[in-house]
C-alpha cells in the first residue's frame with residue numbers, strides 16, 4: 142500500500158528554465174509516498190517523459206570536476222575488474238562516462254537530442270531514444286551481446302521499473318554485469334535533503350528496495366558502494382542469480398542493516414522526516430528574511446533542479462535571493478523555474494557583488510568552497526539548508 146508522507150506543494154518542471162519569467166507557469170503537485178510492501182519511496186504525479194527530457198535538456202554531467210572524476214575512476218575500475226568488450230550506458234548524457242572508453246567499445250542511449258548529438262559527434266554509437274524493450278531488441282540485433290550495462294541517475298526517472306529491468310535482463314549477456322547508481326534514500330533522510338525530490342525523480346532507491354525489486358528478474362546485488370556524488374549515492378553492482386562465479390560481498394548485508402537500523406522499512410521514519418522538512422523551511426525563510434531586512438544581497442550558486450524544489454516549496458522569490466549563477470550554457474540568462482530569479486553566467490568576480498551565497502549545488506560544497514576561497518577571505522558567507530539551514 143502507498144502511504145503519503147510529504148507534500149512539497151505545486152512545483153514547475155524542474156529543468157524548464159524559461160527565457161522570460163512568466164507569472165503563470167504550469168505546476169504539478171509533488172507528493173511523496175512510501176510503499177509499505179516494496180519499501181519503495183516514490184512521487185505520485187507521473188509527467189510524460191517527453192515533457193521533461195526535451196531536445197534542449199540543460200543538465201550536463203561534465204559540468205563539474207567531481208562528476209568527471211567519479212566517472213573516470215569508475216571507467217578504470219570497470220576495465221580492470223570486468224574487462225567488458227561492449228558496454229552500454231542508459232542515459233549517457235554528454236558522454237562523461239563513455240568518453241573514457243574506446244569508440245568501438247561503448248554505446249550510448251540518450252533521449253535528449255542536444256546531448257545525444259554531443260556523443261555522436263565524438264564518434265560514439267548513440268541511440269537518441271528512451272530505454273525500452275523495443276530498443277533493447279534493436280540493439281541486440283546489431284550486437285551479439287552486451288557484457289556491461291551502466292546507468293547513473295536515470296533508472297529512477299523511469300516510471301515502469303518492470304519494463305526497465307526486464308529489458309536490461311533481456312540484453313545483458315549471461316555473465317554480464319549491471320551497474321547502477323542513484324541518490325541514496327538513507328543519505329537523503331539523514332541530511333534532510335528533501336530537494337532530492339522533483340518531478341523527474343520518480344523513485345528514490347534504497348538497498349532494501351532495490352534488493353527486493355531485483356528478485357523478480359533473477360538478478361541480485363553482489364556489491365554496493367557509498368559515493369559522495371549527488372549528496373550521497375549508492376552504486377549497486379548487479380549480476381544474474383545463476384552466475385555463481387562472482388561472490389557476494391558482505392557490503393550488501395551491512396548496508397541493508399544500516400538502513401533497517403535507521404528505519405527505512407517503516408512508515409513512521411518518513412513521517413518524522415516530513416516534520417523535519419517543515420522545520421527546515423521555517424528556518425531557511427527566517428535566515429533569508431533577516432538578511433533581507435539588513436539589506437544584504439544573496440546569490441544562489443548552482444541553478445540546480447534541487448534548488449527549484451526549495452524555491453517553490455519555501456516560496457522564495459528575488460527579494461530573498463537576487464540571482465543565481467551557473468556554468469551551464471543552457472541555463473544562463475534564463476529564470477529559475479516557477480520563480481522570478483534570473484540565472485547569470487558564472488565568473489569568479491560575480492560573487493563580489495553579493496554578501497551571501499546560497500548553495501543551490503550543496504552537493505558540490507567541497508569543490509565550490511575550494512574555488513571560492515577569495516570570497517570567503519573577503520568576508521563573504523555561505524548559506525546552506527543541509528542538514529539544517531545555517532550560515533557558515
Ligand code: TMP
Nearest residue numbers: 204205443444445467468469502505508
Ligand atoms: P546537480 O546538483 O543537479 O548535479 O547540478 C549542479 C549544477 O551546478 C549544474 O547546473 C552546474 C552547476 N555548477 C556550477 O555552476 N559551478 C560549479 O562549480 C559546480 C560544481 C556546479
